[in-house]
Amino acid sequence: MSDLGSEELEEERENDLGEYEGERNEAGERHGHGKARLPNGDVYEGSYEFGKRHGQGVYKFKNGARYIGEYVKNKKHGQGTFIYPDGSRYEGEWADDQRHGHGVYYYVNNDTYTGEWFAHQRHGQGTYFYAETGSKYVGTWVNGQQEGAAELIHLNHRYQGKFLNKNPVGPGKFVFDIGCEQHGEYRLTDVRGEEEEEEEALVAVVPKWKATKITELALWTPTLPKEQAPSEGPGQEETPRTEGIGEDTEESQGLLEGFEGEMEMRPGDEDADVFRDDNREFGYDVDQANASFEEEEGRQSDLQE
Secondary structure (H helix, E strand, C coil), X not given: CCCCCHHHCCCCCCCCCCEEEEEECCCCCEEEEEEEECCCCCXXXXXXXXXXXXXXXEEECCCCCEEEEEEECCEEEEXXXXXXXXXXXXXXXXXXXXXXXXXXXXXXXXXXXXXXXXXXXXXXXXXXXXXXXXXEEEEEEECCEEEEEEEEECCCEEEEEEEECCEEXXXXXXXXXXXXXXXXXXXXXXXXXCCCCCCCCCEEEEEEEEEEEEXXXXXXXXXXXXXXXXXXXXXXXXXXXXXXXXXCCHHHHHHHXXXXXXXXXXXXXXXXXXXXCHHHXXXXXXXXXXXXXXXXXXXXXXXXX
């Protein structure tokens, strides 16, 4: 979903005087509160200073778009809301006519981005919420793209790792609500399309997941005061370990064989299409992971007996 909206439309220029009703200074310049009807059909009503839009105002484009916010010397600067012709809108900070600082963009498909902006693009820390799936990307952005350390949160699991050009790369882990973590890494793999007559096949780079081990969730519990701590006894159960139950043993290697190469992510063409279908995008089976986790847990129990 693009957020390069219709604020690119040209607003009133200094020489496009049009019709004006309002206050002026001694030099005859627009100064104070006024309303201008531009030759191109746009309308501005708000504060002027020495002939330029300056302060709070409302600018209405003839195509239905409008900006409500602060101006500095004819440019959007400060806090403001821009409503686009398609119904999407941006609420936040502006600098020199561009989205810059902290702001929220509400997309026409109900997706939202909340975070930092730089020179009109998502840049810095931010959260993108995908309305269709309920998933969200929480992490860093560079020049409008998902890049750097981040967490991709789904309804029943999450992925933690690094991203580059919207795709996960390098080491990371999947955290499942069923009670396990799958560690591994995403490796970039070339995928060739179907060859056409007298044309070279298209090559796409697709990140492919390779699992290395499965562990229990690393849960944190508060430390109780000594007087409230239960006394140790022969019938006391041991606290579950947070160490990996699938270490580099022959059994854990066999468990992971079923996962190798199964989690595959396709490169997204647009932001709203990147993670539309969790199972389709990543290609893993949560039930399979749950069964494998329980099977391994049973093996550990037999070894202890």
